[in-house]
Amino acid sequence: MNRIGQLTNSPTARARADAIDAFLGPTSRYDGPASDLLPRAWAECELIVSHLALGATTRLVAPLLRDKRTDPGVVVIDEAGRFCVPLVGGHVGGANDLARRIADGLAATAVVTTATDALGVPGLDTLGWATSGRLAAVTRAVLDGRPVEVVRVRPWPLPALPANVAERGVAQVERRGVHVRALPDPRPPEARIVVTDAEAWVDPGAAASPTGDVPTVLLHPRSLVVGMGCNRGTGVDALEALLGATLAGAGLARASVACLCSVDAKADEEGLTALAGRLGVPYETFPADALAAIDVPNPGEAPERAVGTPSVAEASVLARGADLVVPKHKTRDATCAIGRVPPLGTLAIVGIGPGAADLLTPRARRALASASLVVGYRPYVEQVRRFLRPGTEVSATGMGTEEDRARLAITEAREGRAVALVAGGDPAIYAMASPTLELGTEGIDVEIVPGVTAELAASAILGAPLGHDHATISLSDLHTDWAIIERRLQAAAEGDFVVSLYNPRSRKRTEHLPRALAILAVHRPPTTPVAVVQDASRPDESHRVATLATFDPEWVDMHAIVIVGSSTTRMVPTGTGDRFMVTPRDYQWMTA
Numbered sequence: 001m002n003r004i005g006q007l008t009n010s011p012t013a014r015a016r017a018d019a020i021d022a023f024l025g026p027t028s029r030y031d032g033p034a035s036d037l038l039p040r041a042w043a044e045c046e047l048i049v050s051h052l053a054l055g056a057t058t059r060l061v062a063p064l065l066r067d068k069r070t071d072p073g074v075v076v077i078d079e080a081g082r083f084c085v086p087l088v089g090g091h092v093g094g095a096n097d098l099a100r101r102i103a104d105g106l107a108a109t110a111v112v113t114t115a116t117d118a119l120g121v122p123g124l125d126t127l128g129w130a131t132s133g134r135l136a137a138v139t140r141a142v143l144d145g146r147p148v149e150v151v152r153v154r155p156w157p158l159p160a161l162p163a164n165v166a167e168r169g170v171a172q173v174e175r176r177g178v179h180v181r182a183l184p185d186p187r188p189p190e191a192r193i194v195v196t197d198a199e200a201w202v203d204p205g206a207a208a209s210p211t212g213d214v215p216t217v218l219l220h221p222r223s224l225v226v227g228m229g230c231n232r233g234t235g236v237d238a239l240e241a242l243l244g245a246t247l248a249g250a251g252l253a254r255a256s257v258a259c260l261c262s263v264d265a266k267a268d269e270e271g272l273t274a275l276a277g278r279l280g281v282p283y284e285t286f287p288a289d290a291l292a293a294i295d296v297p298n299p300g301e302a303p304e305r306a307v308g309t310p311s312v313a314e315a316s317v318l319a320r321g322a323d324l325v326v327p328k329h330k331t332r333d334a335t336c337a338i339g340r341v342p343p344l345g346t347l348a349i350v351g352i353g354p355g356a357a358d359l360l361t362p363r364a365r366r367a368l369a370s371a372s373l374v375v376g377y378r379p380y381v382e383q384v385r386r387f388l389r390p391g392t393e394v395s396a397t398g399m400g401t402e403e404d405r406a407r408l409a410i411t412e413a414r415e416g417r418a419v420a421l422v423a424g425g426d427p428a429i430y431a432m433a434s435p436t437l438e439l440g441t442e443g444i445d446v447e448i449v450p451g452v453t454a455e456l457a458a459s460a461i462l463g464a465p466l467g468h469d470h471a472t473i474s475l476s477d478l479h480t481d482w483a484i485i486e487r488r489l490q491a492a493a494e495g496d497f498v499v500s501l502y503n504p505r506s507r508k509r510t511e512h513l514p515r516a517l518a519i520l521a522v523h524r525p526p527t528t529p530v531a532v533v534q535d536a537s538r539p540d541e542s543h544r545v546a547t548l549a550t551f552d553p554e555w556v557d558m559h560a561i562v563i564v565g566s567s568t569t570r571m572v573p574t575g576t577g578d579r580f581m582v583t584p585r586d587y588q589w590m591t592a
Contacts, residue, residue, distance in 0.1 A: 004098070005030055005045035007038055013051035016081050016106070020049065023105040034060060041072075047098050048074045050087075057087060068092050075099045083111050090114045091123045104362065115143055120389050122159045122369075124193065130220040130255030134191075137215035141191035149189035149214075151203075153196040155416020156221045156343045160372045160392035165193070192216040197223045197256035197340065199247070222258035222281075223340050225322040228272060229262060229303055229312030230334035236274035239334055243275070246329045246336045257281055258341065261316035263288050265307040284320065291315035298328045303335075313337035344445040345413035346370075349433045351426040351451020352384050356537035359452045360384065367420050367449045375409045376422035377402075384422060406436040413444045425453040430474055430502055455500045458533035458561045461543055463572070463580025465531065465563050469497055470583075475512040476503035482512070489516050493523040498569060498583050501562040504532075505553060513553045513562065520564050521548045529565040529581050532556050545571070545581060 005028040006017040014031065021027055028045065030037040034052055038060045041048050050057040054076045065071055065088065073093025076085045084103045086095035096112050103110035116123040116139065124139060125131050141148050142165055150158070150167040192214050194201045201218060226243060247254055260276045260283050262269070267285045276283035288308035296318065299310035309315060313328050313335040322339025329336050348367040353359040365387050368374065373393045374381060381396040388394070395408055409421040423431035433448050459466045471492040477485060492499050499520060505513045517530070526549035533543040534557075544555055548564070556562060569583040 003045070004028065004047045004049065005041040006049040006051065007034055007041055008051050009034055010051070012079060016051060016077065017049070020102055020105065024101065039064060045072050047089075047094055048072050049098070049102070050074060050076045051079075052076070053079075054085060054087065061088060073098060075102065077102065077106075077108070081106050081108055083109050085111045086114070090117070091125045096126075115139075119143060121162060121391075122389065124217060124219060127159070127219065129195075129222065130253070131217055132220070132253075132255070133217040134215040135217045138191040138193060138217040141215065146190045147187040148191045148193060151192065151194045151196075151201070152416065153194070153198065153201070154223075154343045155345065156195050156223070157346050157413075157416055157418040158195065158372060159370050159418055160389040162391040165391065189214060193219065195219045195221060197221060197253055198251050199253045200251065218253075220253045220255040221343070222256060223343065224252060224256045225259055225261060225317050225320045225339040225341060226257055227261045227313040227316035227320075227337045227339070228275075228334060229266065229307075229316075230269065230271060232269070234269075234271045234333045236271045236278065238331070239271050239275045240278065242329065242331050242334050242336050246326055246338060249329070250326045250338065252326070252338065254279070259284055259320065261285065261320050263291055263303075263307050263309060263312045263316065266312075284316075286316055286319045291319060294318050296328075297324070343416060344443065345416045346418045346445045346447070347409055347413040347436075347441060348418075348420045348447045348449055349427040349436055350420050350422050350449040351428075351431070351453075352380060352422050352424060353452040354425055354454045354457040354537040355383060355535070356457075357386075359457065359537055360387070361449070361451065364449050364451060367447070368422075370418055371420035372418045373409075373412050374420045374422060375405050375412075377405070377424070380422045380424050383424075402432065402435060403439075406432060406439055409436065410439060410441060410444065413441075423451070425455075426451045429453050429455075429472070454502070454533075454536055454561050455563075457536035458500075458531075458543070458563060461533055461536060461541070462531050462545065462563065463582050465498055465529070465565060465569060465581045465583050466500070467583040467585050468566065468568070469495075470500060470566075471495075471497040472500045472502065473516075474502040475505070475509070475516055477509070477512070485512075486515070486519065489519045493520045496523065496566045496568075498566045499564045501564065503558065504560060504562045505556040506558045510553070513556060517548060517551065517553070517564070524548065524565075524567045528567065529569050529571055531563045531581055532560050533563070534560045536561065545579070 008014045008017050008031045030041045042064045057076050061074055069092055071089055073089025073095030074087040075095050075098050076087050084099040086099045090096040096117055099110040145164045148165040150165060194216060197220055257279050259281045262272055262285050264285045264287050266272055273283055292309040294315040296311040296314040303312050304310040314324060314337040317324055317337050317339035322341045325340045326338035350364050350367045352364055368384055368387045369389055375395045378396040378398055381394055397405060409419050413419045421432055427433035427448055455472060473488050528548045529545055530548055530551040531545045532555050535541045566583055571579040572582050573579055
């Protein structure tokens with residue numbers, strides 16, 4: 001099946017479809033009479049972009065609608081390319097997300113009318129997990145502000161949910177006096193969200209069977225690993241029947257199966273590859289000698305004779321990193337075992353850029369929207385607060401609490417939460433990524449989200465001072481001895497690097513910047529351009545350019561970055577009468 005198809009019937013539509021291909025990647029094109037081609041795209045694509053009018057697209061789509069769980073998502077783009085409208089399949093079909101991606105690429109507006117999206121609440125059917133139960137009724141309760149209870153059978157991380165949604169058994173928590181968890185709503189729940197890989201759920205605190213009369217939706221995370229072995233030529237129906245019986249016997253949900261595993265000798269086994277296709281999961285295999293080295297509860301002689309390992313089903317589950325929860329079941333032709341991948345909390349260490357909202361990357365915005373807890377330095381948290389979902393808990397602290405912030409983020413992630421730890425610029429450039437990783441993040445799913453650095457923002461303001469080789473050096477001796485900093489400055493000076501100076505000057509550290517400039521001045525002429533950029537990309541942004549001979553360190557404070565040119569850096573005029581700072585790259589074609 002094609003992932004995305006575009007329906008076009010005019011030169012303008014074709015040109016816009018080409019523009020969309022440039023940032024989405026190649027799509028399938030349906031060009032011509034829409035009445036004939038839209039039904040074909042409907043059968044062949046997961047998502048459809050219609051370049052027709054909204055009304056025309058609606059009339060063509062209406063007779064094709066069957067089930068929102070299987071119908072393709074449809075996005076309509078107006079003739080002028082100003083608006084991207086998800087028509088059907090907003091959540092499950094992916095149309096809302098596609099509309100936003102296209103709007104970003106075309107500098108258009110995504111007109112998303114789904115209630116959860118309009119209110120900034122994550123749709124329960126958009127978390128990448130299958131749902132069962134009364135999804136619409138529970139979602140309505142969430143949106144209406146009625147008390148909704150969350151039950152996580154295991155600590156699978158969830159994004160932020162509104163204040164009326166509270167987790168069972170979670171009490172108020174405070175870290176260093178900072179409120180990070182809300183008290184549960186004292187009212188009895190009127191709806192319930194259960195996160196489980198079981199097929200059904202029974203409230204252990206009630207005598208009634210599955211969910212009683214409280215509207216309940218089950219979210220099934222992809223947590224189960226299925227290991228299977230079989231005789232050559234075993235059909236997919238027989239394999240599926242064995243899997244179904246094994247899951248049913250353990251009360252586990254088919255929708256929670258994350259992958260199917262076996263031994264390398266079965267990599268081309270048609271029944272197994274077909275079963276993975278029916279499940280919609282990857283099929284992974286492992287070398288026989290690797291499986292043979294794994295201790296299993298139920299080894300056998302037959303598989304060892306056939307494929308070189310005493311266990312296929314159980315061993316492949318363990319090789320995939322899962323805990324064995326259902327030991328080997330077998331028929332005459334096949335074996336099946338099931339494991340569970342331990343749930344991991346998530347920790348995104350997010351670079352939020354130099355300050356301007358449009359320099360916060362889409363990836364960073366997604367990480368912030370996915371977090372249930374955001375931790376960071378107080379000014380940085382305020383910088384991104386507008387991008388957080390309703391219900392996101394925040395721990396914002398002042399300067400000097402970096403270790404506390406990192407430890408809090410790690411602790412909360414280990415408890416199964418989705419945590420974002422924010423850092424200015426890029427998290428790995430004089431920021432929180434390295435100390436957090438050094439503290440130890442075992443048992444957590446960690447993502448480093450890059451950000452635009454102050455150095456890059458300042459360089460863009462000045463022109464192209466970083467056009468050739470450059471070095472970045474912090475003048476703060478809080479964490480590095482000044483003698484080491486001087487050695488690095490000396491090496492950069494001798495190597496004729498452009499040098500970006502972070503943390504150049506504070507109220508107490510007034511001598512470091514003059515000393516750094518003096519070291520650099522020994523190896524480059526006094527006419528070398530030197531620039532200071534203050535509050536790059538922020539409302540109070542300003543900059544000055546001077547030379548090594550005339551630069552005044554009094555212009556600089558801790559909100560600034562200083563860039564010292566190399567011996568080849570020069571100032572060049574622009575068409576607006578200004579001048580840009582440029583370090584030539586020595587391109588051969590410029591001298592040809």
